[in-house]
Amino acid sequence: MPAHRISSDQEALDIARKLAAEFRVDASVRDRERRLPWKEIEQFSASGLGGISVPREFGGAQVSYRTLAEVFRVLCSADPALGQIPQNHFGILGVVAHSADNAQKARIYADVLNGLRIGNASPERGTKNILEMKARLAETPNGYRLNGKKFYSTGALFAHWVPVKALDDQGQAVLVFVKRGTPGLTIVDDWSAFGQRTTASGTVLLENLPVAVENVLPLQKFAEQASIQGPVSQLIQAAIDAGIAEAAIDDTIQFVRTRSRPWADSGVERASDDPYVIRDIGDLKIRLHAANALLAKAAGALDQIATAVIDADASARASIAVAKAKVLTTEIALLASEKLFELAGSASTLAEHNLDRHWRNARTHTLHDPVRWKLHAIGNYLLNGVAPARHSWN
Known part of the structure; x- marks a missing residue:
């Protein structure tokens, strides 16, 4: 089927929310059975979401980075594995914008707007680090x-x-x-x-x-030039983790309300009236709100930086803005997916509920690039004025 042509930021958000509602239904089953989401990824392509970052001059909507981050956050709150699949599609489109000639751009962008998907084959195993290549x-x-x-x-x-x-x-x-x-x-x-x-x-x-x-x-020239390709890639990673955190908190609240029993010493009739549970739910929601706010702020910074000449200073500021968001989205994804079991109780660990998928997803995805190095980059920049190294993981 030909892909729909999205024309605005609002349309992209509306379609992402509609798809997320559909993707959420069988997300747990797909995870449990390792069922690859072929039907769902075809729905994603047909929706036109794959083409939302194509420049307007080539027929795309060229949505803001704020919208791009929100699209990923929304999709990943429904199914973060499915939501992660197109991350490299958008990352590569950023490389195309900087490195391709006009003929290559026209051809690649046309394919993308027609619903074709771009994958990834960059990292290798057995190398000294993630940047070394043998291919x-x-x-x-x-x-x-x-x-x-x-x-x-x-x-x-x-x-x-x-x-x-x-x-x-x-x-x-x-x-x-x-x-x-x-x-x-x-x-x-x-x-x-x-x-x-x-x-x-x-x-x-x-x-x-x-x-x-x-x-x-x-x-080579792309690597030598200042850009925001790395920060954009990291923004998407942070949005994925924010989506995981939201899903974990939502499932915690639902389980506590409908299935959990109050602790014997609490003196309350319902687990949702336990003052310590109430306190922790409030804390999780505040942390999630803070992470989402920094995510939106970082995306806004990229939108602003992208409108001017991007020099080394602008590239560094973009990396630091996104790194701040990445720290909080990592922390809340891990905390929320672990707190789920503490607050919901022993019954929540039963395999029939498959709630451990939230922690498994959070722990796996947040290993993409170590958050300890995000903290180092932020501190070194603020304290010593040292700009982060420029690559896709910064």
Whole structure:
């Protein structure tokens, strides 16, 4: 089916809320059974949400970063694994905006507006750190050939285009767009983490894969230039965690109201009248409100910075603004998903309720980039004026 063409921020938000209500219904079952959300991701594509960040000059809505963050937060409050699948789709579109030529932009943006999905094949296992790459794009007598092995490839299994980061013959970083079905491309559904179970963030194999030159984007200049690509990527990560936190708190309240028993010494008839439970629910809601407020503030900062020339100082300010939000969304996602069991009681741990999915999802996703380094970046910037390193994890 052709994708709907979204034309405004409000329309994007309305559609996200409608989809979230539908996605929420079977989210627990999909998690329990590791049922990949093929039907749901097709609904997402048909809705037009995948094209909301395409620039207006290419026919997109070019929604604000505030709206983009809210779309992810809303979807992830319903199903954070499903909501995480398009995170790299939007991250790659940010790279396209900076690194692609006009012909490449026109082609990629047109595909996206027509409902095609972009995946990811960047990180690798067994390297010194997340930034090191072993994948290679080599020029041969028969044209370019791509070889390598990737992991943590969220979205690749569901994608029509799989962008692969690699090094060319000169050791320069490139982004190679590989079309689904290209000989030599194998996507393996081997993601076995205990959380975010249905993101299919597993292995991508690249074996002597032919590459057309028009599908190669140079990344060297992009890496050297100041941008907000990293902060935008991190904003989406923070929004995912905020959605997880909201779902955990909502399920806590529902369980306490309808299933939990009051403690024998409390002297109350209902668990929802327990003064200590009441106190903790209030505390969780305040922390969630604070996290969401910083998330919105960070998104607003990106919207403002994006309207001017982005220099090194602006890029640093963007990273710090998002890092502050990331700290709070991480903390509330973990706290809320653990407090659920303390407040709801022993019955909430029964497998039939599958409420542990909130903690499993929060613990897994917040490992994406260590929040301790966010605190370090904030402190070092404020105390010593040291700007964070520029990459997708800052």
